[in-house]
Amino acid sequence: xxxxxxxxxLAVSVALVAIVFLGGFLTGGVDASSEGDGVYRQMGVYExxxxxxxxxxxxxxxxxxxxxGALHGLLESLDADSSYLTPAExxxxxxxxxxxxxxxxxxxxxxxxYATVVAVIPGSPADKEEHIMDGxxxxxxxxxxxxxxxxxxxxxxxxxKAGSNVTFSIVRPGKAEPQKITLTRTNITAPPLAEQQYExxxxxxxxxGVLSRERVNEIEAKLKDMSKNGNKKxxxxxxxxxxxxxxxxxxxxxxxxxxxxxxxxxGQKFEKQTFNANPQKSVTDAPLVVLVNHGTAGPAEIVAxxxxxxxxxxLVGDRTFGEGAIQKTIELPDGAAVILxxxxxxxxxxxxxxxxxxxxxxxxTETIDQYLAEESLDESxxxxxxxxxxxxxxxxxxxxxxxxxxx
Numbered sequence: 001x002x003x004x005x006x007x008x009x010l011a012v013s014v015a016l017v018a019i020v021f022l023g024g025f026l027t028g029g030v031d032a033s034s035e036g037d038g039v040y041r042q043m044g045v046y047e048x049x050x051x052x053x054x055x056x057x058x059x060x061x062x063x064x065x066x067x068x069g070a071l072h073g074l075l076e077s078l079d080a081d082s083s084y085l086t087p088a089e090x091x092x093x094x095x096x097x098x099x100x101x102x103x104x105x106x107x108x109x110x111x112x113x114y115a116t117v118v119a120v121i122p123g124s125p126a127d128k129e130e131h132i133m134d135g136x137x138x139x140x141x142x143x144x145x146x147x148x149x150x151x152x153x154x155x156x157x158x159x160x161k162a163g164s165n166v167t168f169s170i171v172r173p174g175k176a177e178p179q180k181i182t183l184t185r186t187n188i189t190a191p192p193l194a195e196q197q198y199e200x201x202x203x204x205x206x207x208x209g210v211l212s213r214e215r216v217n218e219i220e221a222k223l224k225d226m227s228k229n230g231n232k233k234x235x236x237x238x239x240x241x242x243x244x245x246x247x248x249x250x251x252x253x254x255x256x257x258x259x260x261x262x263x264x265x266x267g268q269k270f271e272k273q274t275f276n277a278n279p280q281k282s283v284t285d286a287p288l289v290v291l292v293n294h295g296t297a298g299p300a301e302i303v304a305x306x307x308x309x310x311x312x313x314x315l316v317g318d319r320t321f322g323e324g325a326i327q328k329t330i331e332l333p334d335g336a337a338v339i340l341x342x343x344x345x346x347x348x349x350x351x352x353x354x355x356x357x358x359x360x361x362x363x364x365t366e367t368i369d370q371y372l373a374e375e376s377l378d379e380s381x382x383x384x385x386x387x388x389x390x391x392x393x394x395x396x397x398x399x400x401x402x403x404x405x406x407x
Contacts, residue, residue, distance in 0.1 A: 083150030087335030119295035211244025249299035267343035288313030305347035322357035
């Protein structure tokens with residue numbers, strides 16, 4: 001057995017043991033008799049597979065690359081947010097924390113093995129590039145395939161110094177070849193709160209853009225002043241809202257709820273937290289409709305799920321993206337690291353947002369993901385109404401639904 005082979009087995013062994021045991025000790029301990037036996041059995045399987053690759057593969061493989069690929073796959077098999085970082089990648093990741101973080105305006109996650117555009121930030125360089133849309137796949141950044149990159153490194157590669165360029169290849173349905181796009185990174189500020197009046201000012205339309213403390217403060221102020229402005233109903237637009245804080249999302253949901261569960265947070269070694277509505281923090285009981293789409297992710301999904309599951313209002317639009325986990329970074333002895341999801345947010349109905357997203361009760365302009373997802377939905381999860389995209393759009397339908405509600 002070669003030294004390279006032995007080093008590779010050792011590297012994977014160290015990583016596996018660190019992930020299971022070190023992660024367990026940091027969060028409350030593990031059952032060594034059961035967890036440990038399973039890990040060591042799997043290491044034996046890995047050693048056998050690696051040995052067969054080294055001895056029988058068509059060409060002599062680079063064992064270090066094989067090992068790194070195996071560790072990437074190990075973490076990504078858990079969820080899109082969990083990542084393995086090599087020592088070099090982790091060093092760059094830590095250094096990046098103190099660097100300029102100009103962006104191109106793309107919020108991405110990893111789906112289908114590649115980086116996928118979740119949302120495009122309004123006013124950003126990506127937004128001004130009219131061909132970039134939610135759901136587009138970033139096949140490569142520079143000359144490196146995103147299938148070979150962890151989510152952490154994909155996001156890091158899109159950021160950099162203001163004025164610097166980044167080139168990536170986008171794959172779209174119906175296109176034979178990927179399209180190369182070069183954008184200049186810039187410092188991006190969150191879009192302002194968008195406000196509009198509909199139906200002779202009886203409907204107050206609000207689009208937060210981001211769920212920060214300041215933005216939720218603005219929304220609460222608008223809700224408190226509704227009666228002064230003749231507003232009787234609320235249309236909250238959470239489409240393409242991906243940025244924000246979960247604590248502020250819970251606060252925003254509470255502004256519309258007098259009672260009930262808003263969300264819960266739990267994990268294997270994570271002490272469960274339950275967030276219930278505080279009646280003293282409720283701001284309005286006005287009729288409510290919430291707009292969501294495939295670009296609604298993270299904190300915004302907590303709000304949407306709370307409104308829907310508590311039957312406080314209708315959700316109109318597309319199935320949301322599905323992003324709602326807490327990560328922890330665990331350093332490994334060789335200088336590498338794993339970024340591991342340790343807890344997930346559950347909707348009031350008990351479903352993990354990260355796993356199933358949020359499906360509106362009134363679906364408008366369905367996406368490919370919606371069609372695929374509905375094949376696995378049980379009868380209780382099916383939307384109560386479906387609108388053909390050619391005959392309506394999300395905003396029009398949301399206004400129609402609100403018109404039927406009694407203030």
